[in-house]
Amino acid sequence: MLKESKISDRQVEELVVELLRSPAGIEPLSKLVHIDPQELDRAGRIDYLSALEKQTAWLQALMQNAIVAVAGDEPTSAESLYSGVDEAEREEVATALRLSGNTAQIRIDVARTLTTHLPVTCSALASGEISAAHANVIARESAEMINRGISPEIIAGIEAQAVAHSEFHTPAQVASKVRNLIAKNAPEDFQEIVENARECRRVNIYPEPDGMATLVALLPAPDAQTIMLAIDKLARRSKSRDQEEQGREQNLFQRLNRNLDKHQAQNQHQAQNQSSLAQRVVTNHGKKSIDAYRADALTTLAAHFLTSTETDELNHRRPVTLNLTLDLPTALGLANNPGQLAGYGPIPASIARELAADGKWRRFITEPITGALLDYGRQSYEPPQALVDFLMARDRTCRFPGCRQPARISDIDHAIPWEKGGNTNLENMGLLCRRHHRLKTHGGWTLTSHKDGSCEWISPHGKKYLVPARSINEVA
DSSP, rough: OOOOSOHHHHHHHHHHHHHHHSSHHHHHHHHHHTTOOOGOHHHHHHHHHHHHHHHHHHHHHHHHHHHHHOOOSSSOOOOSOOTTHHHHHHHHHHHHOOOOOOEEEEEHHHHHHHHHOHHHHHHHHHHTTTHHHHOOOOOOOOHHHHTOOOOHHHHHHHHHHHHTHHHTTOHHHHHHHHHHHHHHHHHHHHHHHHHHHHHEEEEEEEEETTEEEEEEEEEHHHHHHHHHHHHHHHHHHHHHHHHHHHHHHHHHHHHHHHHHHHHTTTTTHHHHHHHHHHHHHHSSSSSOOOHHHHHHHHOOOOHHHHHHHHSOHHHHOOOOOOOEEEOOHTTTTTTOOOOTTTTEEEOOOOHHHHHHHHHHOOOOOOOOTTTTTOBTSOOOOOHHHHHHHHHHHHHHBSTTTTTBBBBSSSSESSSGGGGGGGOOOOTTTEEEHHHHHHHHHHSSSSEOOOSSEEEEEEEEEEEEEEEEOOOOTOOO
16 A cells, blocks of 8 residues: 555556556655555555566666766776687676676677667667567677677667567567567578587586586587477377386386285285385385486487488377478578578578478468368367468467477367367467466466467456467467
């Protein structure tokens, strides 16, 4: 409640909504400070949280200017052989903000990029339209191209689209958007950056406590995707086998229990031994996470695993594959548009053509054609394979706002349940990860689906979240 005056709960909630819609600044922030969110209803608390995030963005915009005021608009040169670029300035920022030197340098670089080259992003941050996290990824993803001297007009176009994308997407999704825009607008520079980065590929190992170690691999995206797909495939096969074995052991446990009951009166000592054995059988396999299975799979992975087990471990009736989207002119060498590697994002045309050379192709028409709709009415609950393929290509990830769980491990969901009259067609169907599928079914969230793949979610407290349609030429 406001401490300065006595107003009703309803008036406080209306005030929070008003502050959420107001431009960020000291006046709305001072009013928010005097409101106790615990005294708001559930919807009001969500609005209060959003309003505070808006004010945080405004404060972060001030922070960028303050950092540049300390560190300067441009990097300082080394004073001697024993000093580095921005050495004094970095230490000033690091000590003032209690940061490590590396983190302070990152903050300086981001602040300079924002204030010098990205005025639209700075303005959106200052007004609270985007968060500091969104502004940071726009700056970081743009920095390399800015340093390479890319046209300011191209940078301005990329920036405007990135800021607009931030309205409905997470920082990670905005980062993917910026990379995609750079690949489209400066393909030659993008290819050179990728080629230079490829030379930095490496695998490192770092010791950890308790007999553990961290293995880190920095790899070209296609190689990393291939390895991860193989690890995941092997892990799920191992998990399935363990579950079968656990079922057999459960049956053994039940038989031992029956024997225990039968002989308990005859031989108490023997009964105790059987009980101990049964307990060991049941606890032999603890609950093992899929991440643990993936870690185990890495140690047994062979380079030929994916190609030697084509028919095993299907995902939505398809074997595990490395999916690449490439337009026809680029595939024929008539254009150099970036390809889209599923689960990663844009890759240069030359690498995409190399990957596509031995690939199996499926055609998806991306422009609407009258009468060519995949609509199978209510003849069956299970979607035909053509519809499954279309949904996987259209959605690529879970449709919940901000979720990036890949299509290959997501459920195929009817937005309007089939038993309540929902159709098995592209308008009513989409991909949801298991967690968000359960949230929709049992958690009070509702989903409205549209033919183009866009959808709208409504939370249990009535908050609406739009997930726009995803272009097949961009990473989801």
